[in-house]
Amino acid sequence: MASVLASKMGLNSLRRKQAKTFSVTVVTMDADLEFSCELKWKGKDLFELVCRTLGLRETWFFGLRYDVKDTVAWLKMDKKVLDHDMPKEEPIVFHFLAKFYPENVEDELVQDITQHLFFLQVKTSILEEEIYCPPEASVLLASYAIHAKYGDYDPNVHKPGFLSQEELLPKRVINLYQMTAEMWEERITVCYAEHRGRTRDEAEMEYLKIAQDLEMYGVNYFSIRNKKGTSLLLGVDALGLHIYDPSNKLTPKISFPWNEIRNISYSDKEFAIKPLDKRADVFKFNSSKLRVNKLILQLCIGNHDLFMRRRRVDSLEVQQMKMQAREEKARKQMERRRL
């Protein structure tokens, strides 16, 4: 008996020594997930596991982001996870985030989980002031965020003070006015009461629609220099590339829509945007950081691919997935009406 036990123990420690796994933590917008990955896994294996765990099928919007030095990078699907240049202390931390954004949020997002993750990500970016949000829009959006959290407005339940623990507005907005917390709550509650009759899901979608209408998400900004050495901002989004003055992130000086670009090349650490119109100037730029240049290139390719894909018929698999999700949504709505 003892020898059997000893041999079993020996076997277990041997197994441990030969462990072919490493641990990762995947932080989503509403949960932290722990996974044990095989050493040979590629980015795709981990990404697919996360999507399966979340029940998320609209995978094309998302990516796994990690911090590297003073910037961020996205896990490559066809490269081994451990071959990426990142700190290897376990658990390795990744953030599961929207990498690409829809052109039209209402038409394109199908699953509730996709919508929820987008909602949480955009809301966080607005509250943390990564995105500029005018004061009046902050109040309107806060009323929909509250609606998404608390359900439909009910004056018997939602009494003064019910928002006292909530983070409602960007600090910058609060500092612009001489208003107490109670006054802000009252403003937001007035709006909340005005859009009664919606479900939480509908409130989330309304939030995203308003934010999209006001162009408050979807652009990835990068500090760049043009060939004359002028500091500029580059914005990459679902519709194309935009060049901004660093002091005005909202109105581009020049835009290059994807369908008007003949080609974007990257060589000798320099980008060149060649417009379709051969008479138009080629726009050359770069970022001083190699990692940022790589990130720009990845986002250009990914956004352009999605732009082209939106203009083609969905694959059978995607058609089926969208149909299932729509049926599920319709079934839920029917159930709600019946109740």
Next chain:
Amino acid sequence: NNPRNPHHHRALQEIRRSLMPFANETT
């Protein structure tokens, strides 16, 4: 930038008006 939905547009204008009297002098 105005939202496509006129209802939102009106709501934003109303909120802007209601905030105005409380704006800090510097704004």
